[in-house]
Amino acid sequence: MKLPEPSAKNILSALASKSLLAESAAKELVESLENQKDVNWNLVLTKQFESEQGGHDETGA
Amino acid sequence: MKLELEAFRGVSRSFSIKFDTKQNLTVLYGENGSGKTTISDAFEFVIDGTAGSLEEKSLDGKAKLGQLVNARRTKADLSVSLTVRNKSRSATLSGAKVQHAGELDYQLKVLSRKNITRLVEEKPAERFRRIQDFVSIPVLDREEAALNELVLSEKRNLEAQSKLITQARDILADLFSEHADKAKYGDHQGQWQKDILSDSAETIAENFRILQDLNQEITRLRDDFKPLAESYPAIKKARGAVDREVASLTKLIADSSGNLAKAFETLQQAQGFLKVSDADTCPVCDTEIGHDSLVQKVDQKLETLKAVTDQSQKTKSAQEALQNALTAQKTLQESFFAIISRLNTVHQAAVDSKQWTLPALVPSIVSIASADELSEEWFNELKAEAPQLKPLSETVEKEHAAIQIRKNLQTEIRQAIKRIKDATDDAKRIEFIIKRGESIKSVLHDERIRHANETLEAISGDFAKLYSTIHEGEKIESIKLYLHPTKKASAQFDGSLFGKEDASPVAYLSESHLDTLGLCLFLALEKREHPEKTILFLDDAIASVDEAHMERLYQLLLDEASHFHHVIISSHYQPLRFKFRWGILTQKKVEFLELGRWTLDRGLALQKGPNSEVKFLRHYLEQGEHASAIANTAGLILEHIFDFLTGIYQCRLPRNPGAEQRWTLDHYKGGLKGEKHLLSSLRCEHLNEEGNMIKSVDLEPLVEAVFTRLQVRNAIGCHFKDLAGYFDEIGEASALGNATLALVEALCDENDTLPDRRKDGCSWHNRGETVTRRLYPLLKPE
Numbered sequence: 001m002k003l004p005e006p007s008a009k010n011i012l013s014a015l016a017s018k019s020l021l022a023e024s025a026a027k028e029l030v031e032s033l034e035n036q037k038d039v040n041w042n043l044v045l046t047k048q049f050e051s052e053q054g055g056h057d058e059t060g061a
Numbered sequence: 062m063k064l065e066l067e068a069f070r071g072v073s074r075s076f077s078i079k080f081d082t083k084q085n086l087t088v089l090y091g092e093n094g095s096g097k098t099t100i101s102d103a104f105e106f107v108i109d110g111t112a113g114s115l116e117e118k119s120l121d122g123k124a125k126l127g128q129l130v131n132a133r134r135t136k137a138d139l140s141v142s143l144t145v146r147n148k149s150r151s152a153t154l155s156g157a158k159v160q161h162a163g164e165l166d167y168q169l170k171v172l173s174r175k176n177i178t179r180l181v182e183e184k185p186a187e188r189f190r191r192i193q194d195f196v197s198i199p200v201l202d203r204e205e206a207a208l209n210e211l212v213l214s215e216k217r218n219l220e221a222q223s224k225l226i227t228q229a230r231d232i233l234a235d236l237f238s239e240h241a242d243k244a245k246y247g248d249h250q251g252q253w254q255k256d257i258l259s260d261s262a263e264t265i266a267e268n269f270r271i272l273q274d275l276n277q278e279i280t281r282l283r284d285d286f287k288p289l290a291e292s293y294p295a296i297k298k299a300r301g302a303v304d305r306e307v308a309s310l311t312k313l314i315a316d317s318s319g320n321l322a323k324a325f326e327t328l329q330q331a332q333g334f335l336k337v338s339d340a341d342t343c344p345v346c347d348t349e350i351g352h353d354s355l356v357q358k359v360d361q362k363l364e365t366l367k368a369v370t371d372q373s374q375k376t377k378s379a380q381e382a383l384q385n386a387l388t389a390q391k392t393l394q395e396s397f398f399a400i401i402s403r404l405n406t407v408h409q410a411a412v413d414s415k416q417w418t419l420p421a422l423v424p425s426i427v428s429i430a431s432a433d434e435l436s437e438e439w440f441n442e443l444k445a446e447a448p449q450l451k452p453l454s455e456t457v458e459k460e461h462a463a464i465q466i467r468k469n470l471q472t473e474i475r476q477a478i479k480r481i482k483d484a485t486d487d488a489k490r491i492e493f494i495i496k497r498g499e500s501i502k503s504v505l506h507d508e509r510i511r512h513a514n515e516t517l518e519a520i521s522g523d524f525a526k527l528y529s530t531i532h533e534g535e536k537i538e539s540i541k542l543y544l545h546p547t548k549k550a551s552a553q554f555d556g557s558l559f560g561k562e563d564a565s566p567v568a569y570l571s572e573s574h575l576d577t578l579g580l581c582l583f584l585a586l587e588k589r590e591h592p593e594k595t596i597l598f599l600d601d602a603i604a605s606v607d608e609a610h611m612e613r614l615y616q617l618l619l620d621e622a623s624h625f626h627h628v629i630i631s632s633h634y635q636p637l638r639f640k641f642r643w644g645i646l647t648q649k650k651v652e653f654l655e656l657g658r659w660t661l662d663r664g665l666a667l668q669k670g671p672n673s674e675v676k677f678l679r680h681y682l683e684q685g686e687h688a689s690a691i692a693n694t695a696g697l698i699l700e701h702i703f704d705f706l707t708g709i710y711q712c713r714l715p716r717n718p719g720a721e722q723r724w725t726l727d728h729y730k731g732g733l734k735g736e737k738h739l740l741s742s743l744r745c746e747h748l749n750e751e752g753n754m755i756k757s758v759d760l761e762p763l764v765e766a767v768f769t770r771l772q773v774r775n776a777i778g779c780h781f782k783d784l785a786g787y788f789d790e791i792g793e794a795s796a797l798g799n800a801t802l803a804l805v806e807a808l809c810d811e812n813d814t815l816p817d818r819r820k821d822g823c824s825w826h827n828r829g830e831t832v833t834r835r836l837y838p839l840l841k842p843e
Contacts, residue, residue, distance in 0.1 A: 002200070003198060003200055003201070004198065004512060006512075007198060007201070007508050007512055010508050010511070011504055011505065011508050014504040014507070014508070015501070015504060018500060018504070020497060020500050020501050020504065021501070033200050033201070033204065036200050038203075038204075038207070039204050039207065039208075041204075041207060041208050041211045041498065042211060042494070045211075045493070045494040045497055045498055045501075046490070046494065048493075048497060049490050049493045049494065049497075052493075
């Protein structure tokens with residue numbers, strides 16, 4: 001079963017409301033989930049860490 | 062939809078069965094052992110390539126697919142094909158594998174009673190496993206697991222970083238404890254570290270180099286001291302040797318006369334001549350000489366002259382040795398002077414750096430200006446002053462060691478501090494990944510659970526609705542299926558039953574209730590995933606349902622069947638057969654198929670209606686030769702007719718039909734006669750094509766005519782041949798046959814088909830567009 005439509009929306013919304021991932025990273029993540037691609041969580045979280053440490057979003061958001 | 066079987070399980074001869082998919086539901090009735098499960102297995106074999114019901118049986122280790130082959134046939138004979146809407150798929154066995162050909166657009170779901178029971182009764186985790194395809198989002202499951210793995214791995218990593226920090230801190234504490242001046246620093250390890258690290262690496266390196274140079278020159282001075290010391294007496298000794306050898310040579314020369322060299326040469330020539338000549342006369346002056354004494358004298362002279370030569374050589378050697386000793390000393394002196402010069406320079410540099418309080422160098426070292434000044438006297442002066450160099454040497458060594466320690470300390474402290482910083486930075490990143498990873502995991506988890514519970518809620522709502530349709534008014538307030546909030550992959554069944562909250566249906570409901578519950582759950586689940594592409598096969602799935610609930614259950618199944626491409630229900634339940642066979646329950650969108658008795662020779666077969674036998678009866682009656690065939694065929698037709706009549710009027714028949722699970726003609730007779738007003742009210746109207754009644758036939762006399770001759774069938778047609786020959790067999794058989802035909806002609810239409818429809822709501826009538834037979838009454842008269 002693919003990612004149901006409300007799930008993508010719900011995940012994006014939860015990630016944004018809890019400020020867990022930058023918007024662009026969250027979109028990228030949901031896109032991976034929708035396309036059944038493996039997520040490199042280490043990379044996603046390390047980028048997010050660096051982004052928060054550096055005070056800017058390296059992904060361009 | 063057509064299923065064709067060859068050499069599959071109980072199918073010894075080719076068998077095919079057509080399902081009318083214009084109807085939503087097919088009821089496939091068959092007594093135990095008639096082949097219902099064989100048909101369900103064939104569906105599974107041809108669509109999924111499995112051994113169907115054999116899959117969950119042990120078979121004592123034998124290959125399951127191989128066991129699908131009919132006992133009298135070979136593996137190569139086996140084939141199953143299914144045709145649905147002009148598309149076919151077939152399956153054969155090749156070795157131990159299934160070979161498929163063709164694809165269908167439909168999936169098959171088979172539900173047996175065993176699976177229903179499991180769905181309800183098994184543990185929540187197992188139950189979840191069965192329903193997870195319907196409720197889970199695999200990509201979220203997978204990513205949640207991946208994230209969880211990362212978080213666990215990072216937690217281990219964090220622990221390792223924490224250990225590294227502790228180890229580095231221990232190292233710093235140990236260094237402080239071992240090297241710090243406690244009087245100065247007390248417990249202030251930080252200040253000590255700060256002070257240690259305050260010297261720049263360049264300063265330490267420079268100081269270290271100065272002291273290392275100084276130390277090196279002192280060492281070299283010490284090393285070269287002895288060779289130089291030894292050179293002075295060696296020179297003295299060589300001079301003495303030269304003097305002695307010269308004196309000896311002088312003396313030898315004085316003892317010799319004349320030109321020594323010339324004499325020596327002459328004597329040597331004389332000695333040569335005398336060796337080859339034995340004359341006693343001198344070859345020059347002819348003086349008489351004694352040869353032997355001359356030889357002796359020449360030898361003596363030569364011996365004397367050789368000693369001079371040898372001494373001369375010794376003298377020369379002694380002079381060379383002296384020269385060599387002088388040269389070596391010169392080299393040593395130059396080298397020693399270079400050391401002294403370097404020592405002076407390095408010492409001055411050390412003094413100038415003001416890093417240390419260094420003892421001064423001795424005067425003999427400071428005052429020397431060139432290598433030529435390194436005389437024995439100077440050396441003796443240095444030798445006398447040498448002890449004064451010891452404090453300098455000790456100071457340099459001590460300071461050198463101290464600076465080496467400081468250098469090492471700095472390195473170790475810097476490394477430890479760097480390790481702490483790196484590990485702390487890493488720990489910060491890891492803590493972020495753990496915390497954020499867990500938060501994101503929680504988002505995925507919540508979404509997964511939300512989706513699953515939403516799905517389950519929808520399913521629960523659906524199956525609870527289905528269930529309450531069957532068990533209306535039984536105080537089963539609610540039954541729900543939901544995911545356990547904390548246990549992963551655990552599907553819980555709870556409900557409000559009989560006024561009790563959180564009751565487990567398994568504990569409170571009867572077996573038949575659990576069966577219907579499981580069936581409702583199964584239907585609710587299967588409706589989620591493309592039901593229009595699904596063929597459902599309920600294989601004896603509702604055997605335990607009592608008659609009281611059956612009508613509602615089948616009404617429910619009929620309603621639900623419209624969601625699916627087709628639903629097939631197989632059953633061996635006699636009341637069900639009656640209700641569907643004769644349209645008591647419903648005839649709307651239902652096809653009824655009945656399997657005949659299975660035999661080893663014939664294999665599976667469909668039960669045929671009376672029309673298939675009537676033409677034979679007519680034929681046998683025309684021949685008038687075979688009493689047994691007439692009686693037997695009449696018996697089969699009567700079984701169908703009486704089965705029909707007792708079925709539609711719900712006559713009471715024995716609960717236990719007997720060993721063969723089939724009612725006999727006597728049972729049917731008892732059933733029909735047991736209804737007080739039934740036989741007398743049976744009437745069949747014959748209508749023309751315009752729908753006008755041609756005649757009305759009372760059936761009672763015709764039925765009674767048959768009843769009076771039933772024993773003939775027993776006597777001639779089948780079981781009791783003891784009476785054979787005691788009466789007019791062909792006459793009696795023909796009478797039975799004619800009575801049977803009369804009943805058939807009164808009751809059945811032109812195709813000898815029974816009036817088993819009741820669409821008009823007032824009578825039982827024949828199938829087809831034109832109604833030519835109407836049987837009354839519609840209901841059994843009370």
